[in-house]
Amino acid sequence: MTTSLRFLGAAGTVTGSRFLIDSDGRRLLVDCGMYQGDAALRRRNWQPFPVEPTSVDAIAVSHAHLDHIGLLPLLSRAGFTGPVYCSEQTARLAAIVLRDAAHLQEEDARYAARHGYSRHDPALPLYTHVDAERCLDLLRPVPFGKPVAVGGDLSVTLSRAGHILGSACVTVTTGVDGTVVFSGDLGRIDHPLLEPPDPPPPADQIVVESTYGDRLHPRADPDRVARVIRAALDRGGTVLVPCFAVDRTEILLVRLREMMAAGMLPRVPVYVDSPMALATLEVYRQAVRDRSPELRPAVLDSARDPFDPGELRLAHGIDESARLNRPGLPCIVLSAAGMATGGRVVHHLIAQLPDPRNLVLLPGYQVPGTRGSRLLSGATAIKAYGRYVPVRAEVLGVGEFSAHADADGILDWLRRSPGEPHTCFVVHGEPAASAALADRVRTDLGWNAVTPHDGERVSVYR
CATH class of the missing domain: 3.60.15.10 (Ribonuclease Z/Hydroxyacylglutathione hydrolase-like)
Incomplete structure (x- = not known):
């Protein structure tokens, strides 16, 4: 051979x-x-x-x-x-x-x-x-x-x-x-x-x-996604999105910008809380500035930052991240990791899963055995850092954001x-x-x- x-x-x-x-x-x-x-x-x-x-x-x-x-x-x-x-x-x-x-x-x-x-x-x-x-x-x-x-x-x-x-x-x-x-x-x-x-x-x-x-991916239904997010915001909750720092965060920011611009969602603060996601976002922004041939012409020709829904806030430090465990106002938090296997999102889940006002949105594939997979399968409690956390928040999987x-x-x-x-x-x-x-x-x-x-x-x- x-x-x-x-x-x-x-x-x-x-x-x-x-x-x-x-x-x-x-x-x-x-x-x-x-x-x-x-x-x-x-x-x-x-x-x-x-x-x-x-x-x-x-x-x-x-x-x-x-x-x-x-x-x-x-x-x-x-x-x-x-x-x-x-x-x-x-x-x-x-x-x-x-x-x-x-x-x-x-x-x-x-x-x-x-x-x-x-x-x-x-x-x-x-x-x-x-x-x-x-x-x-x-x-x-x-x-x-x-x-x-x-x-x-x-x-x-x-x-x-x-x-x-x-x-x-x-x-x-x-x-x-x-x-x-x-x-x-x-x-x-x-x-x-x-x-x-x-x-x-x-x-x-x-x-x-x-x-x-x-x-097959479900047909994109932005009205359905917007209704669920809006309902959580209306009841005073936080929408927590465990998302991959590379690409998924950027896709979600683009989609949230579209929904807010169309009036499908209220203009609430959208936080990106992940050091890796923040660094990745800058790589994508630089690719737009460099007019990378990998990007679609519509993205390159956008008159505004395609990744800013209008109320974009970047959580750089640990103290800023800790405040997002209980932000005290309706908002959307994008935080890595995408399957909730580690990173800042695990601390947010510990704080937010027990509150039924909140929504955890899972926007992509969840490998069996991960926390994201267990949440998606209807777990009533998940284990994080050696303790079990009750799941009372709403949990929704959304396949149309997959890359x-x-x-x-x-x-x-x-x-x-x-x-x-x-x-x-x-x-x-x-x-x-x-x-x-x-x-x-x-x-x-x-x-x-x-x-x-x-x-x-x-x-x-x-």
Whole structure:
């Protein structure tokens, strides 16, 4: 077997994206993601990497979400010193995301040590800010559409994926053995900020995500969303939105601006309370100023700041954040993390969930086992920082804010391929979602489609 592909993560689960190409003595890793979700998944992050990190020549990452880049600091600490290829915007966002992740893990470890509920003695972070800074030195931004030589016959080319700013599909050319296209996370064609994904290039094998592989996004219903938010504001409550700092915060600000401008919502203060979200917001604003070709013309040509609903307030410090636990007036608070796994939003949930006047709006996919998933499933209490908090606030999931392509969107992207691959590998989804998408690929496109197992190795061939 001259060239092989191994599935080292995101097989049988929706997180931990990691795929290894071995070709003629060269080794390329595509994505280096962290596992998120229940305790069994998170424990995988502490396991030794499946191959010796010093044996990896280079890494190519699709985008700056933790389930695609979150273990880069660990690999770097374990001896990887090669280049990490990514888009320019991914490099900017990765610096924000990984520094924040390291900070939160150090904070959580200190909190666990003080309160004695860690499994480790002493409580340890998965990695530290020193580890994060070390791996950031390895980032090598490359432009979309320009092949980059990895070594030997291996090369990498990035194309737009339209999921978040900087997100990319990764094409790996192996020379005589053929080409593998990795979708990364695909965006929606109706993303309010970003241009849609580029079509896939010719490929011998395609590795495609299936986060929403068994479902369709609900038709956008801003009237329904506005009614629920307005009702909570009218009863004097806080609307708390656990949201991903990267892209989701910006989408929500754009949508809130539209609803307030149309009179669907009253003009109330809208707080962004997350250091990572504030830094990310500045990256998006800079992309608007630079007229990035990733952004839609309507966003670039807006006469006003597209991210300001009119009463935008940025919570920079801990004291400002603490006041938002009980803000004392109707308002909307956007705070990371998107699945309520950590960060300032957990403190807000502890303070606000017991009050039935409040609304918790969950605007995206919730990995099973996360606090967000338990809230969405109707939990009457959730555990946070070693204690149970009663859930009396209204909880609502809103799928139309997702930045992922749904099943139809993924199929449409695959359908734009210039030819049929030998195999379409369906990954990065819960088992039911991956199986459903693989079945549709076989039925609708007539392609050979499989759902690989974790650790499985397959041949790459023309």
